[in-house]
Amino acid sequence: MTARSLSDWLSYLEQLHPSAIDMGLDRSQQVALNIGLSRPAPRVITVTGTNGKGSTCAFVASLLQAQGLKVGVYSSPHLVRYNERVQVQGVEATDEQLCEAFEVIEKARGDISLTYFEMGTLAAFWLFEQAALDAVVLEVGLGGRLDAVNLIDADMALVTSIGVDHAEWLGNTRESVAFEKAGIFREGRPALCGDLDPPQPLLDRAQALNCPLSLRGTDFDLSVESASWNWFGTDAKGQRVELRDLPLLDLPMQNAALALQAYLLMGLPWNEASIRAALLDTRVTGRLDRRTFEWQGKQLHLLLDVGHNPHAAVFLAQRLDQRPVAGERLAVFGLLGDKDLDGVLSALTHCFIRWAVAPLPTARSRSEQEIAQALQNLGATVTSYPSVAQALEAQCAHATADDEIVLFGSFYCVAEALEWLAGASRRK
Numbered sequence: 001m002t003a004r005s006l007s008d009w010l011s012y013l014e015q016l017h018p019s020a021i022d023m024g025l026d027r028s029q030q031v032a033l034n035i036g037l038s039r040p041a042p043r044v045i046t047v048t049g050t051n052g053k054g055s056t057c058a059f060v061a062s063l064l065q066a067q068g069l070k071v072g073v074y075s076s077p078h079l080v081r082y083n084e085r086v087q088v089q090g091v092e093a094t095d096e097q098l099c100e101a102f103e104v105i106e107k108a109r110g111d112i113s114l115t116y117f118e119m120g121t122l123a124a125f126w127l128f129e130q131a132a133l134d135a136v137v138l139e140v141g142l143g144g145r146l147d148a149v150n151l152i153d154a155d156m157a158l159v160t161s162i163g164v165d166h167a168e169w170l171g172n173t174r175e176s177v178a179f180e181k182a183g184i185f186r187e188g189r190p191a192l193c194g195d196l197d198p199p200q201p202l203l204d205r206a207q208a209l210n211c212p213l214s215l216r217g218t219d220f221d222l223s224v225e226s227a228s229w230n231w232f233g234t235d236a237k238g239q240r241v242e243l244r245d246l247p248l249l250d251l252p253m254q255n256a257a258l259a260l261q262a263y264l265l266m267g268l269p270w271n272e273a274s275i276r277a278a279l280l281d282t283r284v285t286g287r288l289d290r291r292t293f294e295w296q297g298k299q300l301h302l303l304l305d306v307g308h309n310p311h312a313a314v315f316l317a318q319r320l321d322q323r324p325v326a327g328e329r330l331a332v333f334g335l336l337g338d339k340d341l342d343g344v345l346s347a348l349t350h351c352f353i354r355w356a357v358a359p360l361p362t363a364r365s366r367s368e369q370e371i372a373q374a375l376q377n378l379g380a381t382v383t384s385y386p387s388v389a390q391a392l393e394a395q396c397a398h399a400t401a402d403d404e405i406v407l408f409g410s411f412y413c414v415a416e417a418l419e420w421l422a423g424a425s426r427r428k
Contacts, residue, residue, distance in 0.1 A: 049160025059259030145183020310343030327402030
């Protein structure tokens with residue numbers, strides 16, 4: 001029998017379960033028992049939230065690695081390669097490692113049907129166990145309570161923000177979303193929330209489980225000035241700790257603030273120089289991701305962001321307003337059909353002089369005609385294109401070295417842009 005390639009495995013996983021999303025832990029728990037999976041590392045930090053999970057995970061991992069710890073990170077979705085989802089010390093798992101892990105899980109599951117995400121999560125846990133790590137940082141895929149990542153009892157649970165998204169699974173109120181996300185809390189273990197207005201169900205859950213709860217605005221917070229930012233937190237003994245005049249970051253600093261509070265509560269060495277360096281070194285592909293590249297003899301500037309809901313749009317607009325450019329800003333935009341188009345556009349229409357919109361390479365995409373009509377209703381200048389790549393090329397043709405192209409709206413959008421950039425680089 002010929003061994004499956006990673007591509008073969010991923011195709012197989014896509015058709016293994018009758019539905020792409022099937023919330024619940026029973027199936028994954030049984031397979032984990034079959035294979036003898038326990039904890040992927042001695043220290044487990046689980047992160048959920050409507051926005052900001054990826055950058056928060058990256059900040060936590062950077063802070064831990066700066067202390068010499070061997071750290072694994074599990075995240076989703078990926079942008080270009082599935083391998084991005086499973087990283088150890090910032091290095092992606094190889095095709096061979098992933099194939100071996102999938103083979104192990106496949107043998108262990110017997111006749112238990114698993115979703116694509118459940119298979120991938122169990123495979124990641126198995127790989128982390130093999131790597132003899134000091135810590136893992138786990139990003140919840142959807143919600144929290146019934147997400148496969150929640151198989152593992154976290155030593156510390158982080159909630160970045162709470163907004164209405166994935167309403168068909170999590171409910172259409174912030175309260176219902178908060179209830180699902182608080183499902184990652186564990187009895188007596190630290191829980192942290194970066195939302196300034198956490199709904200009552202989250203507070204109730206922390207109280208019921210006797211979780212030491214750190215809240216932004218009370219136990220930790222940040223203040224941003226024109227050229228720096230300041231942070232304060234509270235350690236496990238209730239003592240206030242401060243960091244002042246931190247350099248501004250491209251990634252959301254409220255997520256860095258949450259990660260700093262998490263790190264402070266771990267009781268690890270607190271060295272300001274290494275902490276500052278770790279924050280500055282943190283990068284997340286596709287999240288406020290600035291690129292400069294050559295195109296047809298011009299040096300152009302591109303900002304990539306996967307933001308795809310009103311909460312993320314408001315944040316992106318704020319960051320753009322804080323960082324004016326010498327020329328114009330040009331938008332490249334696509335959105336999935338189940339996202340809040342009006343909510344996203346209303347936050348960002350004022351930021352761009354012209355828009356290029358396109359469908360995403362998935363049946364779930366919203367049509368470019370619908371997006372264009374919504375923008376025209378808001379008075380924006382907009383042109384539709386058959387693909388994200390063509391929309392990006394059109395804005396490149398229009399842009400000067402003083403302009404900034406901002407491409408956003410979906411992981412699909414950013415993934416296509418990254419592939420286009422790689423092709424442009426090869427064509428030089």
